[in-house]
Amino acid sequence: MRLLYTGLLYLLLPLALLRLYWRGRRDAGHRQRWRERLGFVPTLSPGGLWVHAVSVGETRAALPLIRALLDRYPDRPLLVTTTTLTGSRQVREALGERVQHVYAPYDLPGATRRFLRRVRPSLAVIMETELWPNLLRQCVTAGIPMLLANARLSERSARGYGRIRGLTAAMLRDVTLIAAQADADAARFRALGAPRVEVTGNLKYDLALPTDLPERGRQLRWDWLGDKRPVWIAASTHAGEDDTILDALARLRVRWPTLLLLLVPRHPERFDSVAVLCRQRGFSVIRRSERNACMPDTAVFLGDSMGELLLLYAAADLAFVGGSLVATGGHNVLEPALLGLPVLFGPHMFNFSEAGERLLAAEAAWQVADADELAAAVDRLLADPELRRTAGQNGQAVVERHRGALTALLGSIEMLLEMPPCHPAPGDKAD
Known part of the structure; x- marks a missing residue:
């Protein structure tokens, strides 16, 4: 199933790059730094923390966590990746030069492997429900623990993942820990085969507004x-x-x-x-x-x-x-x-x-x-x-x-950073 998925992505790659070029006609930002989407990112110091947020909404939800990580681990470089241009701009506007930012790679084995070799994080924190089979598998192969933070899974999304149950179960086994927003989300993840799920609450409740x-x-x-x-x-x-x-x-x-x-x-x-x-x-x-x-x-x-x-x-x-x-x-x-x-x-x-x-x-x-x-x-x-x-x-x-998810997530992150390197689950062949 993973090979079929990967082959389809390679077939779609030219269309994805063409779409970036086409959208760049309206906003040149879409064309800039396109090589990062193939994993060609700057080489960073090893041992940093990596937070992935897809777009504006996920980035804004992640801001309390990112700021807390900057305060708690000042000596660790912090990388924030996004998928969209608007997410990238949100990172720069909210965090400036306090973090490093690049685009997340497309979910191709070569791109994800190249990205991880250059970034070399000690922990990957993936916001909400960004489940990408090759990226997750390359993290396991590299011994990088993964936290799916503020994870949510609607009934509609669960039905979709259920249609590819084999691939979904393999992905969820690769995640070190899923920190779900609510009991219902946790139950859906477990029903799809996730072995390690806990409920930490919704990080969006921990939003801190500027006092002015x-x-x-x-x-x-x-x-x-x-x-x-x-x-x-x-x-x-x-x-x-x-x-x-x-x-x-x-x-x-x-x-x-x-x-x-x-x-x-x-x-x-x-x-x-x-x-x-x-x-x-x-x-x-x-x-x-x-x-x-x-x-x-x-x-x-x-x-x-x-x-x-x-x-x-x-x-x-x-x-x-x-x-x-x-x-x-x-x-x-x-x-x-x-x-x-x-x-x-x-x-x-x-x-x-x-x-x-x-x-x-x-x-x-x-x-x-x-x-x-x-x-x-x-x-x-x-x-x-x-x-x-x-x-x-x-x-x-x-x-x-309903505040409190931030404290719970910070506790999970501290625990994961103290874990020994993870390895592929038995029976799961690395790509």
């Missing part, structure tokens, strides 16, 4: 948005959601004519098309990148910058979190909750089901299915400041109550 963030949010609102007008944010939206959100905005502005929508698409390549869509729908739009203040008739403030989502949350009265009106699985609802905002999201929350359910149970969030329900929920919250305040306090309490 609320004040900066108020300042943004005063200087750029219009302090006296109601403001709601639709964050991390995907294709297929923006029309629904704009439908809701049209309904809401009948009753709230000064209402401002902060619209933040998830992916930068959609910024231009979403701006065009807003104007086609008859809304006056200001883009964050234009650095112009909103006018009284501005209906949409398009968040087309990177790394400012928390700031935009801090400037809003309530939040809708996208990726949930379409079958993407939702995005992090804990960030706006920690900022004291009432939270709205759609029916597709399988990637954040536990967090969503906790917020709903605490009356800190509302689930909506379409433009009518979204408009009705926003209208109710705008009309009732006390409801907004109570919901925001409830959400903050949920986040505070």
